[in-house]
Amino acid sequence: MTKFAQVVVDVPTLQTNRPYDYAIPAALTDTILPGMRVVVPFGKGGRRVQGFVTALTTQQHYDGDLKAIDTLVDLRPALNTELLQLSKWMADTTYSFWISCMQTMLPNVMRAKYEKAFRIQGTIPEQIRTEIFHNQAELLYSEDLSDQTLRTLSKLQQAGQLETVYHVKNRARVKTQTMVTTVLKNRAAFAAASAALRKNAAKQFELLAYLERHPETVPLKQAEDETKLSRAIFTAGAKKGWLELSQQEVYRDPTRDTQIEQTQPLQLTADQKTAVDAVVAASKNGSDRTFLLEGVTGSGKTEVYLQIMAAALAHGKTALMLVPEIALTPQMVNRVKGRFGDLVAVLHSGLSEGEKYDEWRRIERHEAKVVVGARSAVFAPLENLGVLIMDEEHESSYKQDESPRYHARDVAIWRGQYNHCPVLLGSATPSLESRARAQKGVYQLLRLPERINGQPLPQVTLIDMKAALRKNKNGNFSPQLLTALQGRLIKHEQSVLMLNRRGFSSFVMCRDCGFVLKCPNCDISLTLHMDTHSMRCHYCGHEEPIPQICPNCHSHKIRYYGTGTEKVEKELQELLPEARILRMDVDTTRKKGAHERILQQFGSKEADILLGTQMIAKGLDFPDVTLVGVINADTALGLPDFRASERTFQLLTQVSGRAGRANKEGKVIIQTFNPEHYAIQFAQRQDYEGFYRHEMQIRHRGNYSPYYYSDLVQVSHEDEGQAAKMMFEIANRIKPILSDQAIILGPTPRSIARINKKYYYQIVIKYKHEPRLHAKLEEILETTQTETRHGFQIVIDHEPQQFT
């Protein structure tokens, strides 16, 4: 006999970050289940909030009177057992609120909205009733009610003439469609119906004729279109009992109108087959192994994914595939839908809230067996998972950069263990963390070293921009790149140009020798701080003046580095007036669908050159691109981030892979100020393994990931001194519990020390094994609660993507 429910309420604070006991009204005892959303009274004054039932018990834990659950929001649990458990684990490992974790697992529309209102109880003065309440029974509370009005209302409330009521609004709406079903069953029935009509009822005769021809249930909209009859005629028909009008649920399907061609599995190469077999075997055996598929660009990773998923479906399981948001192009989606048709649900940011909700419900009702989506799709309510796949596993966007700061890779591995199914991480350029785990045997390494079409990897030429700039002071284009572009124009072949925008203007580089100012202690580039007119290291806090002369070659051309796409487009148009250029960056893709439209235009050869930022490096596949140019390879290298080399290598390798995908040979030209930098050298040779070995040595020397874990603790406050002081106090509390193997960096101010009038200070704890650290950090969060009331904000980020 379950009588009590434990409920986690929608109040994201540390003090309320635990289940509360509630009594279950008799009417709900049979239907209530863990994972359901409920509305409960919480706190004084009868305030209503939404909550999640986390457990049902026969005994109450709380020693006192319990309140009872108001209403059930769901008929079936919003979170199944797996997701409920996962949410708890996530809250613990990411230092975030349980309720926030549960909310992020669900479509946005399932998040409750709250309203507070004043309701008239007794008799109130006529003037107030008309002027304030506008003759309504309730007045919605809002910030813009005047102080005077509030005072009046408060007085009435105390006198018992008003009460405050709370509304918990569920925004999740199911879209419905009116359907027409013919009731009349046979010729005789139709004849009888016609006979009863007056001779001049022309429209109704038409309706009867239509119904006789169409006994099947059709949408009213369609019937109206086909008959050209008005809705009134159908309503009349329903009244006479000829037909029935009913409401049917419909899904908002974003790809409803696009025709997707069915595709067949492709013949696999020997390497692909080995990879497919390994993962499929694990899936069948219920093994939760993690595999790392390292496949060069164009090696057919996607086909491997598709066939593994097909095998999972064939065994009655479901499959989840994660793709970075920018790679989730219609091309990609259509490829999966082409193979699995209606069994596919897609979840990404381009969908409307309603569409996301519908896709989610299709999964939850087991109508979709394959899910493709970006980061948050890792929470898709698929049951009986047979495999989880994560494409481009190195992408930093898999880690959410706001609370809850989860990494989709960790979540995927957790779900693999829960479901006893394998996880497949795929990339041409795996993250060092994953590749190192494969080295140690934690993951199983699978490799696709060759391109599927047998084409060699494109030839990559490095252009030293220091030399080019000596000839042409301000140009962004070397003569070599320009000549190559002209060549493509003549041959009517397409080119892709990438402008690397990352790290725009935040570091200082010498235009003559490529020298970048580095921290003497940390081997990390110094960041320009315009507020203090200084160069600073974000790791150790080292500070020095902005250089006027290059310390390396004594040139005066040492300055901020960075260029915008618009400027480059203009320059290119002047250099190549006959070229048709398409620009793709945050500005031109802001509107919904703009991204797709630009790619579609380029695909249908409406332009010769596609000029864009990082977003063009991912997943686009245009057979006629024979030239890829990188205008500035270096910008990311200047970032104060130990992953700068890794990111640069990954980006260059990926963009290079865009050239020569079909049977035409591709060429890549990379312009750089640092042609001898190892990241660029290895990218030129497309040598991931070489890069991996070299970078691992550097990480080892610097005590960075994957040799060390890192936790970031950040404090912010309006007063810089207060923020710094608190950060030092916290650091001093952590130090005693750490072993001498751990390293604390900082406290240092953040690169943009002041954001929204707040100052940020942080420390980074690097460690291999500190069993007491997690509990200590939780304790710090708890004990600093009173401080958060005084304008402090404390953030803990396990394995941050950037330390900046």
Add this chain to the structure above:
DNA sequence: AGCACGCCGACT
């Protein structure tokens, strides 16, 4: 988060 309780300055 948001509400109530509780203790100190400017008003009827």
Add this chain to the structure above:
DNA sequence: GTCGGCGTGCTC
């Protein structure tokens, strides 16, 4: 003398 400021504690 009271109204109301916001600092503090609690919510099953």
